[in-house]
Each structure stands twice: as C-alpha cells, then as structure tokens.
Amino acid sequence: MSEDTTKRIHVPPPSGFGPLPFSNGVLVGNTFYLAGHIGFDPATRKVPEVLESEVEFLMTSLKETLAKAGLGLNDLVYVQIFCPDVGLFERFNAVFRTYFQDPFPARAFIGSGPLLFGAHFEIQGIAAKR
Numbered sequence: 001m002s003e004d005t006t007k008r009i010h011v012p013p014p015s016g017f018g019p020l021p022f023s024n025g026v027l028v029g030n031t032f033y034l035a036g037h038i039g040f041d042p043a044t045r046k047v048p049e050v051l052e053s054e055v056e057f058l059m060t061s062l063k064e065t066l067a068k069a070g071l072g073l074n075d076l077v078y079v080q081i082f083c084p085d086v087g088l089f090e091r092f093n094a095v096f097r098t099y100f101q102d103p104f105p106a107r108a109f110i111g112s113g114p115l116l117f118g119a120h121f122e123i124q125g126i127a128a129k130r
Contacts, residue, residue, distance in 0.1 A: 008028050025065050032075070040119070054120055055096060058123060073099055073100060077128050081107065083109065083121050
C-alpha cells in the first residue's frame, strides 16, 4: 500500500504574536517543511543582544517545532540560514554545530537584508522522517 502524501499536518506559529498568516511547519507524508524561525526569547518576545543566545533560542524553537511533528534536529536534511552580516558565520557555526551529531544537514548561509525584529539569523529547512 502506498503512503498517502495528500494528508497534511500543520504546526501553528507560536502564540502571543496575534494571528499570523502562516504555519511554523507543514508535514506532508514523511517530509516536514519548516517556516523561517528567528531566535527570540519566549519570555520577552525579543531577540537577545547576545548573538550566541539568539542562536540557542533559534535552535530550541526549531527543535520544539520538529518535535510537534514527531521529528528531531537530526531529521533535518536541508537548512537555509539568512543573515544580514555574513561576518557572523563563525559565531553562528560555533553554536549550531553543538545541536547536531555528524552528519550535518545540507546547508546554505545566505547574506540577506534586515530581518524581522532586528534578528541576526533566520533559519528555514526541510526534514524527513526516518
């Protein structure tokens, strides 16, 4: 019997921001599409001033969203990171690598214009259930 790839499960965006016109992620079959996430502090709803804290909040947000679809960070197969200052590449990587066991997902680190809420990083990705 073939898998039903028409069924979709939507993970809603975080509460507290009012109604937002998107899902945090959508599971279609065994593939999960992650919307763009930024690393805001859930207690203050603001991006922290310390870059490493921002990346930690960002990765926690990804982890929580993936978990709602029955997935984990190691199920990520591709991610894109947007950053207005590509000079922050190494600082991002220093924290990012601590959340994964080798092999890492395929990835792009893309220079961008300004990000919402003054964020330094936004990440989106695709995960696949094993």
